[in-house]
Amino acid sequence: MTPIRRRLLVLVTAVVLLAGVGTGMVLHAADRADRANRPQSGGPAVSTGRLTLDQKNRLTFINAAAGPHRTAVASVPSADPKGGRTASDLKCARFYAAAGTGICLQSNPGVLKQSNRALLLDADLRTRHTYALAGTPSRARVSPSGRFVAWTVFVSGESYSSAFFSTRTSVLDTRTMKLTPSLETFSIVLDGTSYRASDVNFWGVTFASDDDTFYATLNTANKTYLVRGSLSRRTVTTLAENVECPSLSPDGTRVAFKKRVLSRTDLWHEYVLDLRTLKETALAERHSVDDQATWLDNRTVAYALPTDGKVGSSDLWSVPADGTGIPRLLISGASSPAPL
């Protein structure tokens, strides 16, 4: 055999082998995706039903349990979160609702890029308006009155060579339907002085009940700050450092947030900050929490943690907001909690 023929033979063998391995992996993944869409024995009971956003005493979330209702918006009675789940037809990557207004962020793979969009929902989960998103869905919030909606996406760049990531946080006034595409147009007061920079990023908005005040994370020059903002004056003011993904308590006195406990690592612990005294209280959760927490009431916060040993799934946990007690499993196979 000539050298060139031997080399071609090796090449063909390699192509066949590698193509086989690759195809096997794709088929395996497709099969797994298929299985995830079939109900599994031992999983929580999920049934189709009518789900509206004006039902009181229910907790909505995105269902992650295997079955046809995976990634669908579902709800359980607040008093019995481990009970049967009622699922809607609406599928989302991130969801939040309050006072009859819902926001659903979706991400669907397309041919050239993934297509991301935000759906503004009425109380019957009907889409009132669709907005194209600039990147991967990250956070979503609705103000307690249902008037304002905010969402954060994660805008990614083009290649390894110029890794380029930023966030884009948009706020929508559902009464006037006026969209503020990016909070970066708001003026910033940092440590008491006016501040401008091109590397400003905002994420994780949480609204107060006055329909003007909001809190969010501001990141600039490798630091993260808690900011208090005013929607009418289009300003934000820094309050504290190393505060990410704030979540305002229903009584408006405290924010739950994640705090980076070791610099330059992905280790966050959940804290509660008293807005009057700026005193921080560590919560009893010892796992790293990378989520925007949600207050179930004035004493309890809920958040998602990755499911042990199951990549891509999360469970909802709850913990007392005063630093006492122990975390408790709230709903398994779920994310994006929103108490109605």
Added chain:
Amino acid sequence: MYLTDRTAPAGAGTDRGRRRGPRPGVAPVVLVLGTVSLITDISSEMVTAVLPLYLVTTLGFSPLAFGTLDGVYNGVGALVQLTGGHLADRIRNHKLLAGLGYGLSALCKPLLLLVSSIGALGTVLALDRTGKGLRTAPRDAMISLSTPSGKQGRAFGVHRAMDTTGAMLGPLAAFLILSAAADGYDAVFGVSACVAVLGVVVLVLFVPGRRRAARADRASEAEGRQPGVVREAGAADTGVPEAGAADGKPPVRIREAFALLRLPRLRALAGCAALLGLTTVSDAFVYLLLQRRAGIGEQWFTLLPLGTALVFLLLAVPLGALADRVGRHTVFLSGHGALLTGYALLLWAPATPALPFLVLALHGVFYAATDGVLPAALADIVPEELRASGLAIVGTSQALARFCCSLAFGAAWTVWGDGPALAASAVGLLCCAAVAGRVLRPADGNR
């Protein structure tokens, strides 16, 4: 003292004589290396396309967590490229070092599946970048050494076009897999690893190694064509046979690589590349500016790089060939002229729907006229034995300058706003291009 021999003009002369008949193609090695790059770019861009989605939806990272990864990249690439270039020359085995680089990147793809913390992920991505840095200079050196002086631009054009084709196919493959298997990130990484291994296999099987290259070298000597050897006079005189130099040539020492900087024409080219790099606004900023000033919907943002890539792909070969005819420095500078025109259009921002297309086209022309043309211009300057080191020196100075430009541009944007920052870059580019035009003007007929 260094003596350059004059193989280059002679090669160019015979080539011009041959250009009558059907247009000559490029050396088979260039096509093989282009294929390797094409395959490897499919592999790496598959990962790039889905990485943000994977990080956020599957690993649950928040945006800033990824920001910290950014820092890991900077600096790794440039320094590794110098190391790769020098080592390749030193062991006189470009194929081995390029293979190590490609192999390292291939190994990183399945590792992505095993890591779930930002630190580990940063390490894997840094290793992947190390692989990229290691292979760049020896690969370009192989292209350069396999091509007669008069066809360098065309050869690099062919390589860059194939490379870009892979970069465009990668995301397509990734999203096809994700549509066949929801959440199939493991499948994307797995297939990416298989594709990367295929790239290494093609390299190992079809790129001539040291022995065959040495044989070709002897053959060309027998033809009476002097190899472009530059040797330190002292070392050549003593002629002490050194261990590790199988073909009887002494191994390249790091001192010799540094002494390359004493070559006036290399210094001029590296200096000009750095000077122009200082005013070359990074791609991310160009797309951001375009989006802001042309009012493009944010959902299109991720598609903007495709526009640049498409034009680059289409023009890389013709502009490379043109550079061989009219002079590489001319085309290289004209490319920067295209970039300057793009800046001007962005500053002017006329209300026409054609604006984004024009700017992206000019951006693509800039890449087509510079990315492969710069290494092509080095062929006549850097002696064969030090080709990879020379390529690395110029590549690194350009990369570091562009990195400095990114920092400066970010600061200028903050202080002055996007318009004035761009205006300053445009003025800076104009000045740098004027200086480069003077420094690089053709002297004694050399391209």
